[in-house]
Amino acid sequence: MSMLSEGRPTRQEENLQMTDDGSITTHTGNRALMVDEPLIFEIGSSDRSGVDLPEAPQVESRLGGLEREAPIAIPGLSEGEMVRHYTRLSRQNYAIDVGLFPLGSCTMKHNPRLNEKMARLKGFADIHPLQPVDTVQGALELIHELAEWLKALTGMPAVAMSPKAGAHGELCGILAIRSALEARGDAREVILVPESAHGTNPATAAFAGYKVEDIPANKDGRVDLEALKARLGPDVAGVMITNPNTCGLFEPDMKKISDAVHAAGALVYCDGANFNAIVGRVRPGDLGVDAMHINLHKTFSTPHGGGGPGSGPVVFSEALAPFAPLPIVEKMDNGHFRLVEEETAEDHHSNSFGRMVAFHGQMGMFTRALAYMLSHGADGLKQVSEDAVLNANYILRSLEGVLDAPFAKSGPCMHEALFSDKGFANDLSTLDLAKGMIDEGYHPMTMYFPLVVHGAMLVEPTETESKAAIDQFIGAFRSVAERAKAGDELLKSAPYFAPRRRLDETQAARKPILVWTEAEDFAEAAE
Amino acid sequence: MRYLPLTPDDRQSMLATIGAQSVDDLFVDVPEEARLNGPIHGLPMHAGEMAVEAHMKALAKKNHAAGDMPFFLGAGAYRHHVPASVDHIIQRGEFLTAYTPYQPEIAQGTLQTLFEFQTQVARLFGVDVANASMYDGSTACWEAITMARRITKRGKAILSSGLHPHYVSVAKTMARFTKDNLSYQAPTLDAATDGQNMLDQIDDETSCVVVQYPDILGRIGDLSAIAEKAHQHKALLIAVVTEPVALGAIKSPGEMDADIVVGEGQSIGVGLQFGGPYVGLFGCKQKYVRQMPGRLCGETVDAEGKRGFVLTLSTREQHIRREKATSNICTNSGLCALAFSAHMTLLGEKGLRELAMLNHKKAVQAADRLSQLDGVKLLNDSFFNEFTLVLDADSRPLVRKLADQRILAGVSLGRLYPEVTPLAHGLLVAVTETSTEEELEQFATALEGALS
Numbered sequence: 004m005s006m007l008s009e010g011r012p013t014r015q016e017e018n019l020q021m022t023d024d025g026s027i028t029t030h031t032g033n034r035a036l037m038v039d040e041p042l043i044f045e046i047g048s049s050d051r052s053g054v055d056l057p058e059a060p061q062v063e064s065r066l067g068g069l070e071r072e073a074p075i076a077i078p079g080l081s082e083g084e085m086v087r088h089y090t091r092l093s094r095q096n097y098a099i100d101v102g103l104f105p106l107g108s109c110t111m112k113h114n115p116r117l118n119e120k121m122a123r124l125k126g127f128a129d130i131h132p133l134q135p136v137d138t139v140q141g142a143l144e145l146i147h148e149l150a151e152w153l154k155a156l157t158g159m160p161a162v163a164m165s166p167k168a169g170a171h172g173e174l175c176g177i178l179a180i181r182s183a184l185e186a187r188g189d190a191r192e193v194i195l196v197p198e199s200a201h202g203t204n205p206a207t208a209a210f211a212g213y214k215v216e217d218i219p220a221n222k223d224g225r226v227d228l229e230a231l232k233a234r235l236g237p238d239v240a241g242v243m244i245t246n247p248n249t250c251g252l253f254e255p256d257m258k259k260i261s262d263a264v265h266a267a268g269a270l271v272y273c274d275g276a277n278f279n280a281i282v283g284r285v286r287p288g289d290l291g292v293d294a295m296h297i298n299l300h301k302t303f304s305t306p307h308g309g310g311g312p313g314s315g316p317v318v319f320s321e322a323l324a325p326f327a328p329l330p331i332v333e334k335m336d337n338g339h340f341r342l343v344e345e346e347t348a349e350d351h352h353s354n355s356f357g358r359m360v361a362f363h364g365q366m367g368m369f370t371r372a373l374a375y376m377l378s379h380g381a382d383g384l385k386q387v388s389e390d391a392v393l394n395a396n397y398i399l400r401s402l403e404g405v406l407d408a409p410f411a412k413s414g415p416c417m418h419e420a421l422f423s424d425k426g427f428a429n430d431l432s433t434l435d436l437a438k439g440m441i442d443e444g445y446h447p448m449t450m451y452f453p454l455v456v457h458g459a460m461l462v463e464p465t466e467t468e469s470k471a472a473i474d475q476f477i478g479a480f481r482s483v484a485e486r487a488k489a490g491d492e493l494l495k496s497a498p499y500f501a502p503r504r505r506l507d508e509t510q511a512a513r514k515p516i517l518v519w520t521e522a523e524d525f526a527e528a529a530e
Numbered sequence: 531m532r533y534l535p536l537t538p539d540d541r542q543s544m545l546a547t548i549g550a551q552s553v554d555d556l557f558v559d560v561p562e563e564a565r566l567n568g569p570i571h572g573l574p575m576h577a578g579e580m581a582v583e584a585h586m587k588a589l590a591k592k593n594h595a596a597g598d599m600p601f602f603l604g605a606g607a608y609r610h611h612v613p614a615s616v617d618h619i620i621q622r623g624e625f626l627t628a629y630t631p632y633q634p635e636i637a638q639g640t641l642q643t644l645f646e647f648q649t650q651v652a653r654l655f656g657v658d659v660a661n662a663s664m665y666d667g668s669t670a671c672w673e674a675i676t677m678a679r680r681i682t683k684r685g686k687a688i689l690s691s692g693l694h695p696h697y698v699s700v701a702k703t704m705a706r707f708t709k710d711n712l713s714y715q716a717p718t719l720d721a722a723t724d725g726q727n728m729l730d731q732i733d734d735e736t737s738c739v740v741v742q743y744p745d746i747l748g749r750i751g752d753l754s755a756i757a758e759k760a761h762q763h764k765a766l767l768i769a770v771v772t773e774p775v776a777l778g779a780i781k782s783p784g785e786m787d788a789d790i791v792v793g794e795g796q797s798i799g800v801g802l803q804f805g806g807p808y809v810g811l812f813g814c815k816q817k818y819v820r821q822m823p824g825r826l827c828g829e830t831v832d833a834e835g836k837r838g839f840v841l842t843l844s845t846r847e848q849h850i851r852r853e854k855a856t857s858n859i860c861t862n863s864g865l866c867a868l869a870f871s872a873h874m875t876l877l878g879e880k881g882l883r884e885l886a887m888l889n890h891k892k893a894v895q896a897a898d899r900l901s902q903l904d905g906v907k908l909l910n911d912s913f914f915n916e917f918t919l920v921l922d923a924d925s926r927p928l929v930r931k932l933a934d935q936r937i938l939a940g941v942s943l944g945r946l947y948p949e950v951t952p953l954a955h956g957l958l959v960a961v962t963e964t965s966t967e968e969e970l971e972q973f974a975t976a977l978e979g980a981l982s
């Protein structure tokens with residue numbers, strides 16, 4: 004293969020010959036169903052289109068003299084080519100539909116297809132966010148109904164529906180905390196975050212203008228209550244706690260933490276990313292939480308879509324409810340629903356901290372999440388958390404003999420099992436084990452998170468896996484772990500059977516190539 | 531329960547392996563007083579597909595679907611035809627049910643489509659690079675303002691009066707907490723954009739000028755002079771595009787030297803969906819790439835030298851940098867980005883240009899037809915597929931009245947700017963390839979009736 008000076012291939016693939024040191028290769032470089040696919044820029048052209056449009060009316064244009072004359076250089080494909088392009092690419096993806104996806108803290112559960120169908124009903128999919136409210140009563144009712152579910156499941160009196168994803172929900176909660184403190188003339192400066200927190204927690208607090216300080220964990224992987232109490236003071240606005248935490252453990256002192264935080268005049272934010280472990284069994288409102296986001300794309304199975312869209316409604320305590328962002332859906336006495344926006348907020352939502360996003364949030368996710376909740380019901384959701392926790396503990400106890408499980412002795416885990424790389428030989432790492440799992444046909448677990456455990460491996464099976472599927476996964480995990488402990492050199496170059504071998508991330512970051520450029524131009528530029 | 535595969539026997543045998551008597555033993559860390567016994571009160575029990583579908587359909591039926599009647603709403607969300615193959619592609623389970631591509635060897639499908647998406651967006655905007663998407667246009671706009679603050683180390687942002695008022699609200703909400711200084715006033719009903727006003731405000735304290743193109747009233751203003759003056763003062767020009775189809779007809783902001791271009795990508799591939807999920811577009815000049823928020827997909831090679839793609843420059847991001855990250859964003863809008871990209875791939879430059887001119891010329895036709903009516907004036911000299919009508923009456927009750935006649939007439943400026951009385955006479959009307967001449971006639975007749 005010809006390469007440019009920085010190692011970038013000039014072409015997709017050169018024709019390969021039949022044999023090469025005993026291994027069998029093909030003319031195309033493809034291997035039966037494993038087919039490489041060029042970029043659209045290499046197969047399409049600017050004068051081809053997969054869309055037929057009617058003739059435009061014969062009128063003069065009124066574009067203010069700003070007609071686009073320069074080429075746009077976006078290639079088109081016919082419909083058949085387009086479908087084949089994306090279908091071929093899709094086959095290079097792992098997904099829940101393909102197999103168990105044990106990515107800790109991400110809750111990769113089955114995405115029911117009924118929910119997809121419901122989101123596409125024209126009464127939900129084909130309505131504009133600024134239609135007169137009388138023409139969207141069903142949409143407002145749906146948002147209200149979902150809000151009622153979320154309030155009931157969390158035991159919290161209010162909910163903001165507009166945040167677009169988990170981190171956006173965190174921002175919503177932190178802004179409400181800040182608004183509440185400012186309203187009582189007590190602007191504080193510091194948010195405390197445990198070392199084990201998701202990276203979004205400190206990033207969110209900083210994004211909202213706060214200083215961030217760590218609070219340490221104790222040897223059992225929980226928040227160190229005494230250390231936390233010692234740090235609380237008049238400068239602390241709030242504490243962000245993940246419960247169950249990122250070590251997969253319930254924080255048994257959660258209520259005591261909340262009480263201490265409240266006694267110090269601060270507020271409690273709970274990261275609800277791990278709500279799947281407790282939904283239907285524990286209500287955060289009973290633990291003194293003031294705000295918590297709920298990832299509808301985790302606990303309530305709206306699809307992750309290769310990185311979103313998500314949806315992150317935030318439930319609030321009485322203390323924070325008045326500060327919830329606009330818009331707000333309300334049910335009126337006559338059974339109609341109204342939308343409180345800037346136009347109508349003054350009369351009874353004057354404390355709202357304002358708008359976080361254009362329009363009303365992720366309606367397409369609300370429809371899916373409500374269909375999920377209705378399907379499970381109160382009984383099914385309780386079963387969800389029980390089975391999720393059962394599956395995780397089954398994995399923990401099945402593997403603790405072969406892998407180091409740092410907190411296994413302190414009791415059961417919640418919905419995810421945490422292991423470390425302790426005992427791996429020959430400098431093999433968590434990364435090597437993960438890549439070995441790819442060859443076994445699995446998406447790896449979450450790697451190197453939480454940061455408080457060396458070489459962390461966080462395994463979350465979810466409740467939608469059968470015992471047979473989990474047994475098979477345990478068998479594969481055990482086998483690769485034993486190879487890592489035996490120092491199997493082959494793991495260092497895994498995966499061998501994926502669409503790509505290990506990718507050079509250092510090169511990608513050193514000389515970022517973020518858009519496609521013509522190979523010829525690029526070759527000249529590089530010389 | 532059809533989604534839960536464990537049988538009672540499975541559960542017993544797994545509990546035995548764990549060494550627990552019952553599942554309650556697994557929840558011992560939950561304090562007694564916080565444990566719930568039995569299902570949560572007041573919620574229904576599980577239901578089959580048919581029952582759930584009936585419930586959802588009953589709710590859906592209470593809404594007036596845009597496609598069922600004459601429809602002319604825009605203001606940041608546009609009704610375009612999405613080809614059937616786009617929805618087919620995004621429903622492929624390998625895309626739909628994948629996670630953020632943290633393991634690139636088995637996520638090349640998602641990664642290559644993101645790389646293609648980034649390239650399409652960069653070319654559409656006329657800038658060097660684009661990221662892998664934001665939540666939507668309004669949040670992308672605020673992220674661009676914070677990015678300009680990081681680059682210029684100044685905190686004063688000048689927002690054009692033509693910026694979508696929801697985008698302004700989002701920025702104001704955030705600026706209250708971050709102490710950024712925003713300069714903004716609501717628009718007036720003029721044919722000209724507020725370009726001159728922007729020029730007058732730029733000074734050595736300015737971090738950025740934020741201009742929507744075409745603006746909220748549909749007007750198209752040249753950005754070149756603003757870019758030039760901003761650059762003289764070492765400030766940045768941020769262009770905001772809420773209707774990306776327009777860029778098939780009018781110059782890209784990059785051609786006019788915008789430094790950061792953000793937008794709402796909903797028009798291409800993503801339906802109306804009552805406001806979400808949508809897809810935020812974010813592009814900029816190459817020199818600012820390390821200050822960008824969000825995920826970036828980059829090209830590299832694998833151990834055998836084959837081309838492949840990975841998420842890159844993650845040292846900007848929250849999972850590495852924590853409180854020092856450029857943004858707190860994690861999950862973005864991947865599947866909507868795929869829909870955008872697949873639709874754009876069907877269009878190609880040829881289709882995009884045709885679609886844009888079809889939208890524009892239908893809008894010209896509609897503007898001429900509607901402005902013939904008594905009591906209706908066309909505000910705009912220039913526009914793409916959306917224009918402002920100035921009516922003799924308050925447009926808010928009028929819009930509601932027409933909705934009762936099953937005509938969705940447009941967006942009242944009174945709803946967007948409740949605090950600015952003179953704007954209540956403005957009606958924003960959007961016309962896309964989906965509106966027919968018959969629907970335009972129905973609208974014109976009803977509008978005439980309502981005004982007489």
